[in-house]
Amino acid sequence: MDPGLLAQHAFNGLMLGVIYALVAVGFTLFFGVLDVIKFSHGDVVMLGAFTALAVSAGLTGAGVMSHPLVLLAMLVIAITLMAVVGALLARLLVLPLRGAPAINVLLITLMAGTVIREGVRLFYPQGSNPKPFPRLLPGGTIEIGSFTLRHDSAILFVIGVAAIVGVYLTLARTRLGLAIRAVAQDPETAAAMGIPLTATVLATFAIGSALAALAGVVNGLYYSEISFNLGLLLGAIGFSAAVVGGLGNVYGAILGGFLFAALQTIGAVALPFASAYKDVFAFAAVIVLMALRPAGLLAERSAERI
Amino acid sequence: MVTGMKLEVRDLTVAYDRADVLMSVSLEASGGEITCLLGANGAGKSTLARAVLGLTVARAGTVLLDGEDVTREPTHRIVARGVGVIPEGRRVFPKLTVAENLHTGAYLVRDRSRVSARFDEVCELFPRLRERLTQLAGTLSGGEQAMLSIGRGLMGSPRLLIIDEPSLGLSPRFVKENFQAIRRVRETGVTVLLVEQNVHQTLAIAQRGYVLSGGRVSAAGTAEELKQHPELIAAYFGGH
Ligand SMILES: Nc1ncnc2c1ncn2[C@@H]1O[C@H](COP(=O)(O)OP(=O)(O)OP(=O)(O)O)[C@@H](O)[C@H]1O
Ligand SMILES: [Mg+2]
Numbered sequence: 141m142d143p144g145l146l147a148q149h150a151f152n153g154l155m156l157g158v159i160y161a162l163v164a165v166g167f168t169l170f171f172g173v174l175d176v177i178k179f180s181h182g183d184v185v186m187l188g189a190f191t192a193l194a195v196s197a198g199l200t201g202a203g204v205m206s207h208p209l210v211l212l213a214m215l216v217i218a219i220t221l222m223a224v225v226g227a228l229l230a231r232l233l234v235l236p237l238r239g240a241p242a243i244n245v246l247l248i249t250l251m252a253g254t255v256i257r258e259g260v261r262l263f264y265p266q267g268s269n270p271k272p273f274p275r276l277l278p279g280g281t282i283e284i285g286s287f288t289l290r291h292d293s294a295i296l297f298v299i300g301v302a303a304i305v306g307v308y309l310t311l312a313r314t315r316l317g318l319a320i321r322a323v324a325q326d327p328e329t330a331a332a333m334g335i336p337l338t339a340t341v342l343a344t345f346a347i348g349s350a351l352a353a354l355a356g357v358v359n360g361l362y363y364s365e366i367s368f369n370l371g372l373l374l375g376a377i378g379f380s381a382a383v384v385g386g387l388g389n390v391y392g393a394i395l396g397g398f399l400f401a402a403l404q405t406i407g408a409v410a411l412p413f414a415s416a417y418k419d420v421f422a423f424a425a426v427i428v429l430m431a432l433r434p435a436g437l438l439a440e441r442s443a444e445r446i
Numbered sequence: 447m448v449t450g451m452k453l454e455v456r457d458l459t460v461a462y463d464r465a466d467v468l469m470s471v472s473l474e475a476s477g478g479e480i481t482c483l484l485g486a487n488g489a490g491k492s493t494l495a496r497a498v499l500g501l502t503v504a505r506a507g508t509v510l511l512d513g514e515d516v517t518r519e520p521t522h523r524i525v526a527r528g529v530g531v532i533p534e535g536r537r538v539f540p541k542l543t544v545a546e547n548l549h550t551g552a553y554l555v556r557d558r559s560r561v562s563a564r565f566d567e568v569c570e571l572f573p574r575l576r577e578r579l580t581q582l583a584g585t586l587s588g589g590e591q592a593m594l595s596i597g598r599g600l601m602g603s604p605r606l607l608i609i610d611e612p613s614l615g616l617s618p619r620f621v622k623e624n625f626q627a628i629r630r631v632r633e634t635g636v637t638v639l640l641v642e643q644n645v646h647q648t649l650a651i652a653q654r655g656y657v658l659s660g661g662r663v664s665a666a667g668t669a670e671e672l673k674q675h676p677e678l679i680a681a682y683f684g685g686h
Contacts, residue, residue, distance in 0.1 A: 326537060332499060334553045
């Protein structure tokens with residue numbers, strides 16, 4: 141294949157990988173601290189994207205034309221609001237079910253996700269239709285042979301990678317990160333060291349949901365379109381990526397995100413006659429992977445959690 | 447020197463499901479003393495330690511720290527009053543490094559220079575830990591994990607230290623080192639509540655003690671008194 145085209149596919153794959161990794165890290169963090177699967181996570185991604193869209197519509201309506209300003213406002217507001225939503229979901233739905241079977245949390249968050257999704261569909265103006273997402277990033281391109289790098293994609297890629305690195309450093313280097321890892325390994329002993337369990341769990345859900353909001357905004361800016369049900373596929377992909385990487389393991393989730401994107405890209409390239417089936421190809425490959433490594437790719441290390 | 451915290455447990459009753467594990471247990475521990483809690487397996491010693499920390503909910507009774515009722519407080523608030531914990535089974539965080547484990551013990555200390563001073567003190571107490579600061583705690587030997595657990599419990603400069611069977615499964619040499627470390631801690635004025643099976647060594651360093659059997663205090667007194675006490679022998683060899 142033409143190297144330029146190959147590079148094009150590789151970059152598209154990396155871009156998707158960043159979005160998936162952002163979603164997958166949330167799943168793995170929630171599982172790490174509470175051993176639960178929060179199925180509303182994909183819909184929080186979507187709600188983040190719609191929050192951003194509403195902010196942009198509001199600011200544009202108010203006459204704010206500066207793209208960087210609108211972008212900044214939508215990132216800050218969407219991320220902050222989703223962090224609060226994530227913490228609230230944890231406080232109201234997940235924490236009260238501590239001690240109940242994990243399946244109950246799965247069910248209740250599945251329903252919460254449906255409520256969020258249908259809520260957006262009903263209450264966002266013409267919520268059932270796909271919505272154009274504003275193009276707020278510079279539109280130029282860099283051409284290298286047949287490889288075209290759009291400026292906006294490059295910027296999104298950098299933002300996404302920076303967020304992933306930021307979360308990694310937060311977990312590895314900060315006091316909060318130490319608390320999160322301690323709670324993930326042994327909540328009772330963590331409490332006996334003076335680490336507040338509830339606050340740490342809420343902070344973890346806030347961080348995971350903030351990443352989800354970022355994933356939603358990046359997704360919107362990348363595809364220039366969002367719809368109320370985008371969380372279904374992104375949630376399924378993020379969840380698969382986290383499971384493939386080894387639930388509870390942050391590196392695994394990041395790896396899983398990029399792996400899923402690579403599978404999709406390979407599917408799209410290998411099945412040019414039917415690239416619509418790239419998701420089918422990627423999910424089928426995940427099923428095969430799970431059969432081969434039931435505990436996830438980083439299985440040995442996944443026992444260590446986060 | 448520190449001023450040890452006064453621990454008072456009054457009429458504490460704890461039940462798991464149906465079975466009463468502690469029935470109206472009362473005890474006290476005060477500053478500069480090692481108060482030991484002796485008793486056969488299953489007597490309820492760890493349950494008492496857990497109830498003091500709020501890890502197990504008491505059905506009745508009160509726990510007072512320096513005269514304040516903490517019975518219904520969450521664990522992290524109780525610990526924030528100045529309690530250090532060396533839990534049963536060591537419970538080091540296996541996938542945190544030795545240094546990170548020590549830092550969890552100082553989670554509530556905001557002053558970084560105090561943390562690093564304390565860190566150095568603990569490393570001095572257990573030089574073997576200093577050589578292994580970047581090693582994952584789960585890969586330490588049992589004895590090293592015991593040292594880490596003790597060191598971690600000291601990191602927050604506690605005024606009350608609750609220690610549950612620090613010598614379990616250790617070679618005699620490690621047991622001796624650990625007991626010496628505990629003795630040095632109490633010499634700084636800290637209140638120590640020591641749960642132990644190792645009667646002779648414990649009574650050698652403790653000032654006073656309680657014997658639990660069948661969920662009740664069956665004997666109490668100074669270490670000297672307990673050494674002579676027939677109940678103590680009964681608790682260990684005669685069952686309850
Ligand atoms: N979570 C629990 N659920 C039910 N029963 C429990 C629970 N924890 C402890 N018990 C029971 O309570 C009793 C006292 O246990 P505890 O751990 O306090 O004993 P102990 O004196 O510390 O014993 P050991 O010296 O063996 O550590 C035991 O019979 C134990 O089986
Ligand atoms: Mg015990």
